[in-house]
Amino acid sequence: MAALITHSPILIIAIPLLAAFLTLPIGRAGGKARNVLVIASLAFVEFLVIILARDIYLNGIHIYTLGATSPELTLPGGAMVPIRIILEVDAMSIFMGIIWATVSLAAAIYSLSHMARETGQNRFYTLLLLMVAGCFGMIFTGDLFNLFVFLEIASISGAALIAFRTRFADAVEGGFKYIVISAVAGLIFLFGVGLLYAQYNSLNIGFLANAMQYSTLDIIALTLFLMSLTIKTGMVPLHMWYPDSYTVAPANITAMLVITSHACMYAVFRICFSLYGITLDATTVGWIIVIIGLLTMFVGVTMAVFQTDVMRFMSYHAISQMGYMWMGVGVGLAVLGNPEALATYGRDAISGGIFHILNHAMYKPLLFMTAGALFHRTGTRDLNKMGGLGHNMKFTLILYIIGTLSIAGIPPLNGFASKFLIYESVYQFNPVLAVVAMLVSIITLASFTKAFQSAFTGPQLPEYKDVKEVPKPMLIGMGILAAGIIFTSIFPGLIVERIVNPATDALINQAAYVNGIMGGGMP
């Protein structure tokens, strides 16, 4: 068991990779065996993430050096520069790991029946597992170039999954836009990595943070990192490709793609807090991120109210909810300079933003899956054609209501808990931000009631007379996320204390991150 814990960071990445290439030979034997392989490997990865999380919460940062004589050896032979690829898993990374493991498991179970009628299922699950491995790599790695490689793996497999149903013309166009944007963003990110490597001759985030002097080249590198990663998360001026790609993907793939954009947001936080830390001009970068959050929130939700395609409507909501996270953590970054403001509301702002990542990662995939369930049964995504589906899709109705109340921030459910933290702390920083955030919440509730009214309520339309409830695996997939939402809504204190606050401290405490790499050297 102890060996399993020490090797768990790389096992979490390698097992989905291994399962990805096993799906082809096993898939030839039979669909059932392949499905068992996929779900078993993802369940084992979930188990590994949980034991790794427990180990990190007990005794701090977990280092894993690939290929060294022992996993903790970061500076072999007393060298001053960390050699080899080092996976550094601290409380913030494992926080994202828990989210990604649960959502990918739920999405895989959902896709068992959602994709049952598609041809080429072996390749679908190979790509799905590759995306799981790519995103875990992005979350756990402590090496900038390795972050680029895993970013590209997740993007390529994501684009191929978006365009999986090549019989739809818009699916291929969505996939094409996703891969073009990801390729350009990846190359611009690589340019920034090259700039940093030119100055400090190393790629390891811990070492770079230690040697960083924030020269002009570093400012250019920071902008390239910032913009190339935020375009992948759907920041407002750069978000226009986001709805096109996320509408046309199968519902479970959109659910997972939302979490890959969370991983890109995590990478922005890792670069701003752990790589640059206090050396960067905190107030300006903080204010840039806050304004990005403000714009993203407002434009995202105003565009969402206008949509009539249910998946496009929810993609715009995913964009606007990202605005909350940007604003929360941006406020924390803006006050990173003066410790007294950080203590009063800065830390609460960051934990509010990070808690919102967790909540968003639970209700947004659930909402995408309910939209997928509607598409699965009615064959259309257009809200104008739907009506009265609540009569015969009872479970989807209940799950949709849970998701809607949660995304709109209605008190008992978990959306409210994180928005509450964000409102309170951001108000102290600048009241206008909290006012806009509340306005956006109101419009979110208004738009979701519109979708609820047009899809579920109303008389039973003749053409949907014989619509049955969605098959069992889809309900299980959605049920896992709904259970997560209800648990977080009833015990928010427990979640914030145990999972969110350590992640916030890990993000703020750059010295611990650097010490994990530089201090870990053994002769």
Added chain:
Amino acid sequence: MIESPSGFWGPVVWIIAAIVALLIAYFIQRRGEKAYKKGVQSETFLMGNPKLSEGETHIRAHNIYWGFFEGLKKYYVPTITAHTGIINDHLIWLIAGIAIVMIILFVAGGI
């Protein structure tokens, strides 16, 4: 129970308060008119218009918030036309974004 700069959020307390409020509302409703029978009310009065079929009575999604969009037309028309689906425009936004952020950081850094 979450602590925040100027308050706290306890969902369990809130749920209990909600149940108490619902009970009070239920008692007030119980004291209403006993004689009312559920099925007595007849069809809605449509001023003599012909009865619409199932499909027509259901309000479709596109005209629910008609007034909202009409009111904000000056905001909506430019934003929606800005959302062209052309990839080249998306890349123009990206390059413009990089340029703007770089200028802001240099100007702020310089002061």
Added chain:
Amino acid sequence: MEHIPLNFPFLAAALLVGISLYILIFKKNLIKLIMGIAMLAAGVNLFLVSLGFRAGGAAPIYTNVTEGPMVMPVPQALTLTSIVINVAVLALMLTMAIHIYRHTGSLDSEKSRKMKG
């Protein structure tokens, strides 16, 4: 020019990236867009490789090591991985462009789009 100035490759990389940004912005044809991205990748790779340059350094092959400095091998490994990734990305983009052409009959990014607003 007996001695090429040190930052010549960086100039070439900047030129390549500039031309590819021009293509990405103005060229409407999807295949030209893909060529633009390939050129951007070439520019970034050239930049990465020329980072490891040490004046008078030999190629970092340990079997015929000569006395004297060696060029840095790490950027070359980075560039190799980046080239491999770009092969995969280009292959995927080309297949999708073919599918778009087959569905919409046109490769123009304006005429072949289905979703806007």
Added chain:
Amino acid sequence: MLSKIVRTVTNEFMLFIVVFGLYIIAHGHLTPGGGFQGGAVIVSGVVMLLVAFNSQELKKTLSERVLSIMESTGALIFIALAFAGIGAAFFYNFLVGTPILGRIPATGPNPGDIWTGGVIPLMNLAVGLKVVAGLSAVVLALALFSSGEEMEE
């Protein structure tokens, strides 16, 4: 389908290309090269075959089943080699110092001893196998796309 002369010459010539590609893969840890470059050389041979014979002919020999088996075995060998070093750490080079491929390379100018490098030559072979399968599948798929059919599932 080009003329008979071209077809027979490409058949003979393909052998040399494959041998040269394998040379680049096998000496990956000594001279410039390795899994991807050697694989790309072999795939250039496959492209030559594709030009000489049309894609339907090539599809009979390089059918989709053969390519996916090659690709899966290449990937599984690579990951198995990576897992084999799990005793010390994930990608640990456990063959260094052992009689298989384990000799320590001599420093200073020397012709290079292929029996060194531990796991790296084996990984190069696995990656080469995967790249040959992957890239020829890409090339074949693009050729078949343009001529209208799809590669069957």
